[in-house]
Amino acid sequence: MQVRTDRAGFTREIILSTAERLFAEQGLFSVSNRQVSEAAGQGNNAAVGYHFGTKSDLIRAIVQRHAEPMEQLRRQLVFRHDGSQEVRDWAGCLVLPYTDHLATLGRPSWYARFAAQVMTDPLHRALIVDAATDTPTVRAVIAGFDSCLPHLPVDARRGRSDMMRNLLVHTCAEQELRLANGADDPAQAWTATATHLIDAVTGLLLGSSHAS
Numbered sequence: 001m002q003v004r005t006d007r008a009g010f011t012r013e014i015i016l017s018t019a020e021r022l023f024a025e026q027g028l029f030s031v032s033n034r035q036v037s038e039a040a041g042q043g044n045n046a047a048v049g050y051h052f053g054t055k056s057d058l059i060r061a062i063v064q065r066h067a068e069p070m071e072q073l074r075r076q077l078v079f080r081h082d083g084s085q086e087v088r089d090w091a092g093c094l095v096l097p098y099t100d101h102l103a104t105l106g107r108p109s110w111y112a113r114f115a116a117q118v119m120t121d122p123l124h125r126a127l128i129v130d131a132a133t134d135t136p137t138v139r140a141v142i143a144g145f146d147s148c149l150p151h152l153p154v155d156a157r158r159g160r161s162d163m164m165r166n167l168l169v170h171t172c173a174e175q176e177l178r179l180a181n182g183a184d185d186p187a188q189a190w191t192a193t194a195t196h197l198i199d200a201v202t203g204l205l206l207g208s209s210h211a212s
Contacts, residue, residue, distance in 0.1 A: 014042075015036060015058075019040075019062060020110050020114050022035065024113035024117060028118065032055075033058065034048075059118065070098060074096075078141065081144065085148050087205050088202045091202045094164065099191075109176055109180070111176075116169050116170050164201050
């Protein structure tokens with residue numbers, strides 16, 4: 001029984017890794033469950049359906065696979081900066097869990113490009129948005145931003161939050177692609193990317209608002 005359980009777990013991991021790569025490279029719409037099963041070396045073309053269900057279920061499983069490590073990293077940062085009135089501290093709490101996690105994935109990796117593909121897909125975009133916002137630590141980061149920016153109008157906060165999300169996801173996707181093509185040292189590249197993103201998010205939030 002244990003052998004069967006271990007084999008099933010291994011098969012699930014192979015399918016998740018293969019699907020993440022294919023979705024990242026080809027987009028969500030272009031890749032079927034059958035193609036994922038074949039590319040994962042599964043003799044049964046219905047293996048994805050057996051282990052995960054629908055394509056949406058598979059995409060959700062990939063998102064959840066990465067969400068927990070990022071949540072752990074963010075929890076440490078939120079604890080460190082609890083009570084801070086510096087926007088840059090909270091910008092780091094937003095950016096670093098993502099870039100630090102991506103740095104652990106080695107080269108090549110595909111999650112940043114996968115996330116960018118999901119963000120541009122109307123049917124599945126909410127999966128990434130929910131994973132990025134519906135956790136205790138992210139709510140703490142949002143509260144931290146709010147405490148630093150009490151005079152920023154609600155509409156401006158909402159609009160800038162969308163901008164921050166797109167900036168983070170798509171900038172990291174571009175960096176991941178450069179690394180996959182052999183450019184730059186991964187550790188240095190992700191450190192530099194994090195710094196640039198923290199600078200950008202801080203500037204975005206501290207910019208004046210012309211909302212009436």
